Amino acid sequence: MNPVLAFALTALIIEITPGPNMTYLAALSLSSGARTGFAAVAGIALGLLVYGVAAAVGLAALVDRLPWLYELLRWGGVAYLVYLAWESWTSEREAAPEATDGPDVRPWLAFRRGLITNLLNPKAAVFYLAVLPDFVQPNGVPVMTQTMLLIAVYVAIATLIHSGIVALASALQPTLAASGRRRVIRRVLALVLLGIAVWFAASTGRSAA
Incomplete structure (x- = not known):
């Protein structure tokens, strides 16, 4: 081949294996x-x-x-995932679907969080x-x-999959908002994200790597 x-x-x-990015994007797009x-x-990306x-x-x-640098990034990533889970759980935004995009700062904040989440993931390196x-x-x-070509391929595949998750979750947003289930779904995803943070802490340790 x-x-x-x-x-x-x-x-x-x-990339199709469930992980922090998938869960975070689903929760974010739903809300x-x-x-x-x-x-x-x-x-x-x-x-x-x-x-x-x-x-x-x-x-x-x-x-x-450098073990200390790896551990710093690793535990920083765990802490950030826990923070995102807590924020998703405690958020009470139930605005109408057409108002959920919010001001321009919200997409910028989401961009920054997506970037930080991946920079704090030493497994990417x-x-x-x-x-x-x-x-x-x-x-x-x-x-x-060759290396740069493979990197471009990986980023492109990851971006396509992540975009599909966003498209699906945002398409479900009006239905969930109308049925009043969006808060429940968001909190379930928050629990999943918390579980992933625990899994991430256990699976990225040097003894488990």
Whole structure:
């Protein structure tokens, strides 16, 4: 199989596995609408791209080599996920669907949170360091060129999947708002996000990595 296609399949399998991004985007889009959800998708994509470029130039290797830096990012990510879960649980916004996008600051805030969530995920750096090099081939094409192509493929696949989640959740928003179930769904997702934070803490430890 072509190494790019093989990598794309690997990235697809990884990205369709439920995780913090999926849950956060679903909860955000249900409560604040598509525009805010897509802003968060853009922040997540930028975070993945930043780690990809850092890996390409060797900076991400520091995260892998320095235990204290890895742990700092790891526990920062856990704390941030817990914060997002708490905010989703305590939010009482029940505005009409057409008003849920809010002022321009809301999409910007969602973008920033999406970016921070991924920058505080050291597994993104480890993925680029541990998985991506296996798909770089000694075929005469410069390693940097192949690396950047694979990074672009991964970010594109992740963004498409995340955009689909936002589109689906925001499409369900008016129905849930009309039935009065949006608060319940949001709180269920908050509990799921909290559970993912616990899972993230357990699964990203060095002994579990």
